[in-house]
Amino acid sequence: MDTTTPSRRGRPPAPVPTMPLFLGAARSRVKREIAMSAATSRELDSYIDWASARAMMPGDEVLVRIFDHALVEYLKKDAAWQNDRADFIDRGATKSTPPKADTAPPPAAPARQETKSAVLPPPPPTSGKGA
Numbered sequence: 668m669d670t671t672t673p674s675r676r677g678r679p680p681a682p683v684p685t686m687p688l689f690l691g692a693a694r695s696r697v698k699r700e701i702a703m704s705a706a707t708s709r710e711l712d713s714y715i716d717w718a719s720a721r722a723m724m725p726g727d728e729v730l731v732r733i734f735d736h737a738l739v740e741y742l743k744k745d746a747a748w749q750n751d752r753a754d755f756i757d758r759g760a761t762k763s764t765p766p767k768a769d770t771a772p773p774p775a776a777p778a779r780q781e782t783k784s785a786v787l788p789p790p791p792p793t794s795g796k797g798a
Contacts, residue, residue, distance in 0.1 A: 687718040687729075696731060 703711070714733070719726045742748055 685721075687722055687733075 711730075711733075715726050715729050718724075718733070719729045722729065724732075
């Protein structure tokens with residue numbers, strides 16, 4: 668038995684990732700619009716191009732999954748948010764409850780009537796003198 672080489676114990680090192688981190692289960696979607704710096708936008712566009720080619724997915728799908736993954740991870744790591752999260756989640760659920768069935772819906776707006784545009788005849792010719 669060779670005692671000069673140490674025995675390996677513990678978990679082997681994790682393999683180097685070759686696929687983008689955002690690949691995961693699909694979720695329901697809600698459309699949001701965000702603003703970001705030009706530098707971040709350029710970096711994001713480059714990442715989307717890279718990830719789209721690597722994962723063989725369309726760019727719009729890559730974008731949705733990137734943001735979903737990034738925000739979930741960010742919110743998990745925010746300890747202050749995690750401490751107060753339950754209060755806000757409960758409050759948000761009460762805001763979006765549908766109206767009770769016994770309340771009348773708001774009156775519908777009157778239907779918009781189409782109007783036909785009239786074509787005006789050309790103006791009459793003017794005399795050569797400054798009228």
